[in-house]
Amino acid sequence: MSAGVSLAEKSAKTSVSEPPILQVEDLHLRFGGLNALSGVSFNVSNGHIQAIIGPNGAGKTCILNCICRFYQPYRGRIVFEGVDISKVSTHRVAELGIARSFQNIELFKGMTVLDNIKLGRHVHMKSGFFSGGLYLGKAKKEEMRVRTEIEEQIIDLLEIEAIRKQVVGTLPYGLQKRVELARALAMKPKILLLDEPMAGMNLEETEDMARFILDVNDEWGVTVVLIEHDMGVVMDISDRVVVLDFGTKIAEGSPKEVSTNPHVIEAYLGSEAAAHSKLGL
Numbered sequence: 001m002s003a004g005v006s007l008a009e010k011s012a013k014t015s016v017s018e019p020p021i022l023q024v025e026d027l028h029l030r031f032g033g034l035n036a037l038s039g040v041s042f043n044v045s046n047g048h049i050q051a052i053i054g055p056n057g058a059g060k061t062c063i064l065n066c067i068c069r070f071y072q073p074y075r076g077r078i079v080f081e082g083v084d085i086s087k088v089s090t091h092r093v094a095e096l097g098i099a100r101s102f103q104n105i106e107l108f109k110g111m112t113v114l115d116n117i118k119l120g121r122h123v124h125m126k127s128g129f130f131s132g133g134l135y136l137g138k139a140k141k142e143e144m145r146v147r148t149e150i151e152e153q154i155i156d157l158l159e160i161e162a163i164r165k166q167v168v169g170t171l172p173y174g175l176q177k178r179v180e181l182a183r184a185l186a187m188k189p190k191i192l193l194l195d196e197p198m199a200g201m202n203l204e205e206t207e208d209m210a211r212f213i214l215d216v217n218d219e220w221g222v223t224v225v226l227i228e229h230d231m232g233v234v235m236d237i238s239d240r241v242v243v244l245d246f247g248t249k250i251a252e253g254s255p256k257e258v259s260t261n262p263h264v265i266e267a268y269l270g271s272e273a274a275a276h277s278k279l280g281l
Contacts, residue, residue: 054244
């Protein structure tokens with residue numbers, strides 16, 4: 001597996017003065033007496049793939065939930081394209097260009113693949129609820145245009161043309177994960193938040209998903225924030241890695257820098273030999 005665009009090439013494309021597309025600043029999140037996040041800060045450069053890693057319970061998904069406004073941090077802020085989105089509504093976050101997938105598949109299992117993907121485009125559709133439901137006039141033309149775009153762009157990219165009319169609930173797990181990625185892409189995101197997209201996949205499915213993520217990043221220019229436990233994938237496709245442990249950031253840097261950081265090694269398995277094995281060294 002190899003990235004189509006090297007980190008050096010991406011850095012060359014990103015102006016030194018260009019602000020990050022996403023800034024997480026001093027994020028604190030608490031559930032009762034439990035501190036889920038304690039002062040987490042990091043930036044995501046436009047056009048990069050940034051991984052967030054850490055042991056179970058480190059607070060990785062909490063960060064994505066704060067970005068998407070599912071959780072409200074009690075301190076800190078999140079800035080997207082220079083705009084503080086810390087208190088905007090969840091649907092407004094989607095309209096701004098932030099899409100995500102989930103640890104557990106969140107699809108409508110009784111609907112077809114195509115219909116599930118079309119739901120992702122709903123945030124950008126102009127037809128009202130009444131006209132859309134009746135499938136009349138402008139709503140019909142818009143729906144036909146959206147379907148064509150999805151068929152020619154997303155479905156072709158993710159190689160799911162053969163299953164586009166199948167009911168999602170009848171598909172194998174790996175294909176359902178691919179459909180969930182397709183629905184997120186239908187939102188026309190500027191930044192894509194992926195929560196363990198390879199979880200539960202076999203080797204072939206994992207390699208396919210990694211390839212699709214690289215294609216979306218390289219060909220479409222979509223910035224990706226990735227939570228993943230497969231360290232081989234993380235080290236192979238990420239431009240930068242943030243490491244969490246017990247709700248705090250313990251390391252940040254290139255995959256090579258992070259993989260040799262003694263704090264990261266200790267946080268993962270407590271044994272240098274074991275951690276090197278897990279980190280793919």
